[in-house]
Amino acid sequence: MALExxxxxxxxxxxxxxxxxxxxxxxxxxxxxxxxxxxxxxxRVAELEKRYGIVPITDNVAAVQEADVVVLSxxxxxxxxxxxxxxxxxxxxxxVLSIVAGAPMALIAAKLGHPYVVRAMPNTPGQIxxxxxxxxxxxxxxxxxxxxxxxxxxxxxxxxYMNDENYLDMATALSGTGPxxxxxxxxxxxxxxxxxxxxxxxxxxxxxxxxxxxxEFYRRLQDQVxxxxxxxxxxxPGGTTASALYYLEKAGFRTALSRAVWAAYVRSRxxxxxxxxxxxxxxxxxxx
Numbered sequence: 001m002a003l004e005x006x007x008x009x010x011x012x013x014x015x016x017x018x019x020x021x022x023x024x025x026x027x028x029x030x031x032x033x034x035x036x037x038x039x040x041x042x043x044r045v046a047e048l049e050k051r052y053g054i055v056p057i058t059d060n061v062a063a064v065q066e067a068d069v070v071v072l073s074x075x076x077x078x079x080x081x082x083x084x085x086x087x088x089x090x091x092x093x094x095x096v097l098s099i100v101a102g103a104p105m106a107l108i109a110a111k112l113g114h115p116y117v118v119r120a121m122p123n124t125p126g127q128i129x130x131x132x133x134x135x136x137x138x139x140x141x142x143x144x145x146x147x148x149x150x151x152x153x154x155x156x157x158x159x160x161y162m163n164d165e166n167y168l169d170m171a172t173a174l175s176g177t178g179p180x181x182x183x184x185x186x187x188x189x190x191x192x193x194x195x196x197x198x199x200x201x202x203x204x205x206x207x208x209x210x211x212x213x214x215x216e217f218y219r220r221l222q223d224q225v226x227x228x229x230x231x232x233x234x235x236x237p238g239g240t241t242a243s244a245l246y247y248l249e250k251a252g253f254r255t256a257l258s259r260a261v262w263a264a265y266v267r268s269r270x271x272x273x274x275x276x277x278x279x280x281x282x283x284x285x286x287x288x
Contacts, residue, residue, distance in 0.1 A: 009069065013038070023129060064094070070096050097152065120136075131158070181260065
């Protein structure tokens with residue numbers, strides 16, 4: 001496999017695929033001419049070509065012919081159809097990198113008849129290089145392929161390798177879906193500011209900088225203090241923060257958030273259920 005300027009093919013040209021394409025080009029992992037985006041909508045792949053200079057294709061099988069890496073970035077609901085389409089088409093030593101929520105490596109490997117599979121869960125801040133990806137690899141994946149996967153995911157921001165695939169469903173619920181929780185929280189704070197009387201643009205600026213500053217403050221101190229310590233520093237006895245936090249606790253803020261993450265985790269597991277075949281690396285010499 002070519003580690004210098006690998007040919008990376010995206011099957012499914014959606015939001016996360018675009019985030020990865022942008023990051024790969026920004027970090028110079030491979031040039032635009034070695035990146036392919038394949039999908040059924042000609043106008044979408046043409047848009048990516050115009051924006052990034054990549055190669056647009058509407059035929060998945062043709063797209064993967066000379067791939068070093070095939071990134072599965074389709075919706076979970078169409079994954080089965082795509083796997084059937086690509087069975088036997090992917091080059092023998094290519095790496096398959098799946099970012100499909102809930103889809104186990106065993107299912108992907110068995111349906112493709114291809115053992116070299118990495119499963120990852122990036123998140124949308126990867127579009128600006130500030131994301132975090134949790135990933136794992138099937139046993140046959142070589143060290144060279146792991147390093148290639150790591151370089152691709154690092155183009156989006158931070159990356160964390162886990163030996164146990166079960167953590168991927170947890171990451172889907174926590175960091176993969178997490179930006180939506182943060183955006184909803186920010187939206188609610190902005191609306192509260194408007195309700196108090198702030199112009200919306202001022203409320204938005206106050207909220208954005210409060211969230212950014214708080215996250216960076218904790219990031220710099222996380223090896224020294226617990227989040228609860230920082231919260232207590234802001235909370236004076238009988239003060240305004242104490243009154244606000246009392247109401248949030250009474251309203252079940254923590255419980256609602258915990259249940260939301262659990263619901264996302266359960267849904268991720270549901271998406272991956274249903275007759276998982278034996279992966280190639282656990283099959284006998286005759287495929288049984």
